[in-house]
Amino acid sequence: MSLSKVTLTLREKLDFLPAVASILLAAFYALLTGLWRTERQAKTLFLHLGYALFRKATTRLNTSQLQYILPPSHKVYEIHSKKTGGLLDSVDLGNGALGHWIGDPNADHVIVWFHGGGFSLPANMGYFKFYTQLIRDLRASGKSVAIFSLTYTLAPIATYPTQLRQAVSCLAHILATPRSPSTVFLGGDSAGGNLVCGVLSHLAHPHPEIDPLAVKGNLGGAVLIAPWTLLDTEFPGVHYHGGDIITTAVAAPWASAYVGSRKRDYYTDLSHAPAEWFSSFPVDSVLITAGGNEIMLPIIEDFAGRFKQGFERVELVIGFRECHVAPVYNLELGDSVKTEQGMAIEKFFAGLMN
Template sequence: MSLSKVSKVTLTLQEKLDFFPALASILLAGFYALLTGLWRTERQAKTLFLHLGYAVFRKATARLTPSQLQYVSPPSHKIYEIYTKKTGASPQSVELGNGALGHWIGDRNADNVLVWYHGGGFGLPASMGHFKFYAQLIADLKARGKSVAVFSLTYTLSPIATYPTQLRQAVECLRHVLAQPNRSPSTVFMGGDSAGGNLVGGVLSHLAHPHPEIKPVELSSNLGGAVLVAPWTLLDTEFPDQEIYHGGDLITQAVAHPWSSAYLGKATRDYYTDLSTAPVDWYSTFPVESVLITGGGNEIMLPIIQDFAAKFKEGFGKVEFFIGHRECHVAPVYNLELGSKEKTEQGKKVEAFFTELMV
């Protein structure tokens, strides 16, 4: 599949006309956040700027369908092209088969490679914040004496394609990196945010327990490590413990049903889609040296993430869990998308984790 033939979503006339009242409601939500944001609590964003950005995203994702959001968002590979043009880097995109594309950020011959799966409920493309995050991570690790490149996956968004398409594409992305000449699995790392964290868990599950519809991956040794930032590993249509949410997160419960339904389609949920539901011994044979799971102190999914991290640690052992104080869902990425210059606590932890494990 060529870059110009990546599948795109189509909308009905009614869905297109709906953008006008939706835009009005989003602007109103932003204006309200601006007025009320001067009196923020610990459960809300650290700055008025972030508070406003979170409110707008929250309203947009609650008001618009996954297809509508996708329709107005440039696809991931276009964002990558914009990023390389802005930074003066040469774009290096690879067709991975099965409709997937991979994009190199940094020197593909670096000592270490980080395969990253972006979030967005499986229905939103990678943002410019993702590519800023990759570049920041590469630069910061270089300052610590670590040579690393990022290989970012463009997978087919839902509802254009449904599970297990995205998991198959994520597996092929990792397989491509592992097939590089002289590339040891110990120098290959995986990372993902939100739905991308789901894919990290799904790929680790496939490596240990091959999915019946996906070709197995043979490893000569364990992967170097894996990071799951605010992983979405339980596709329930409701989030528990709603009292944790006081306007300090990016998302609301309104996204749970449409996003999970669009991803699953007619498929039945299993341990690959919902790693939180797997038995403890499912994790025990994951072929990776160490795992970091992070979450934001103000995010609506924190109770789910905490339960998942505890279960993962019980079954696997080498798992560290970290909570970023007063941070929202996928703050290391979305704060950069908004233009924030301040590093998040979760972002610093991810950097420290990779510094310790990379050669």
Template sequence: MQLTWPRLQMQRNDESEAILKDRNRRPLGHQKWTWRSAANPSQNGNPCDPHMRLNRIGLLDFLQFRLGDTVAREDLNSLSHSQDVAITVNSTCYLETGILPEMIAPKISLSLAEKLDLLPALASITLTVFWALLTSLWRSAAYPKTLVLHIGYAAFRKATARLTVAQMQYALPTTDQNYERYVRKHKLPSKTVDLGDGALGHWIGDPKADNILIWYHGGGFALPANRGYFQFFLNLITHLRKYHNKSLSIFTLTYTLAPGATYPTQLRQATSALRHILTTHSPSQILLGGDSAGGNLVGGVLSHLAHHHPQITPIPCEESLRGAIMIAPWTSLASDYTDQEIDSRGDLITPAVAGPWAQAYLGSGERDHYTDLSSAPAEWFESFPVEKVLVCGGGREILLPVIEGFVEKLREGFKGEMEFCVGEGEGHVAPIYNLYIGEKEETGQGMRVRGWLGETL
């Protein structure tokens, strides 16, 4: 059995509490628990006795211990992860368990002032939504063409400009939480792999599929993956199976959000995801994919394969990867756009996010060709070990000129097959964000990604 979480020691403190520690005896949290006998729920009992039931409202609703054996599950939907094992050593109860991610990586905390500021921020976002709704009837062609996108983009522009990185992370559910909620809702198996170095990999689909697409989510390295990602993944898998008879699964990375970790941590974690998949699949069965900051990581991983990053362990890879998809890749971390006139009305981001998000990612580090593919010479791309590359961008997104400049260099230097798709009238990462806010109309970029995968696999 593959165990995907660190061993946790449940040290009995009193009849109602336990202290969770990792294998190095570092405390992970002090949690309220209730121990009850499975035979007689009204009686308290030793949690390491056979047939004891551990209940914790809101975390693990049911675990039944059998000494040295797999914990029996009778309510899969109430549990966070798919594998739980109880072991008794010298009368001490150990639990290998899937627990809510924030117990290992606690949710970010805010100061009192930052929390109080959320109220006026929420008010300003609400007013923006009402104003977008009010003005929607006479909006110009520069704005998104549907009402859902018009309001959703306006709200996101306001939220990212008004809230700090910390406030956004505080308010949003984590990538891991969104994954668990999505697989529970759609009755899919929850399969999570601990990649080490603070990174997790989540599976959508069968890990034994013929082809694996490793996906790095966007969000300026600072925001988690929303539920739109997992719908996007499932749509790809379903389409390829139904219309192309292709076997594909998605392995998506949860990397440490900035500024909790800075470059090159996220790139190192991205290479760990590839390293893991290479243990079960050949390079010709593997594709890389990412959007925005995730597109940056796709370029960073390919750069590492071609030009080993001095702070990251090399990955032995004798043959080329099958392909790479970059949706709206953030290939320049430049933050000063004061000399440019930028129209954000048709997009979901503004130049205001460039500085805070880039600084959060870089920390005290310096920009280089791994962080800024746009700054690399054409020769940098000559040795990229990938057969095909698809780059997508939105016709209305503010990053389009940067993406076009990157594509020009890529075309000049890359020796493989390269395609550039621009979705007419579409915004930043439209194939994913549009799903998130409930837009039903298919994007041109999304359709091309599906078609390209069908042709490539």
């Protein structure tokens, strides 16, 4: 196992001081202006402030700086397990990837989850809170389920198709336990949703640089929270209105860090795929969710429509006044109120787990 550490130049380290000052200034401004919010902004002043902090931090700091100050995904998993009393159970998947069990590995159903963050940010504590909440609530409805969360190599430490290869290996590990595909589900948000799309594409149309993975039957289902399926850096007609945690400013650095010198294709940009590309996806049903206030909403709606043209069993749920990946990032900010997207995800999984 090799998890590379990020190093910074002296200039990048010295830049933290003015960066923190600008982030605090943005927070102060958000606190003042947040007293007069509209429906195009966060539901609460607390979330409004949190979104502003996240927006400013991700636009002001570069990818290396963010990776330098944020704990890696596997460390966050360890911290969460110690806080909750959960057992540490990580699997070395090879090629620099790790898989982490949340819940009982012997559960009847497994959700393989790929976290988001533009391929450049690690999983934060909100993810593990989301996993725990989902397992708890599904258990309350009589479902036996565990989550297997992938720690993949962040970009630009590694570039496409490394992360997709690691995601395929993650699913292969679960299917080899062995498990019936009908008891295995995929889930991912933002860039993680991109990986879910890439894995489904690989199962139906093997990537030329990744070993094929034969699945005997359909996977139980797949959830895509605000999938990032169009790695464009300019978005005509997309307007920022203050209700999201991201801006279009992160698209260029994060997309270029992931793709590197490679050409984009249907595995990186499923929004460009023809309808027939989706028709042979080996999965029973797909749920796509989005926030009503997120800047990617038009792109997600267009993607969902394209998906439905080739694969009928697709549902789109839009959470009123919710941001990008609200089920996770609201929890990361400390707001435990269930989102519409989160409730739809829970209902979707519960309906498919027999």
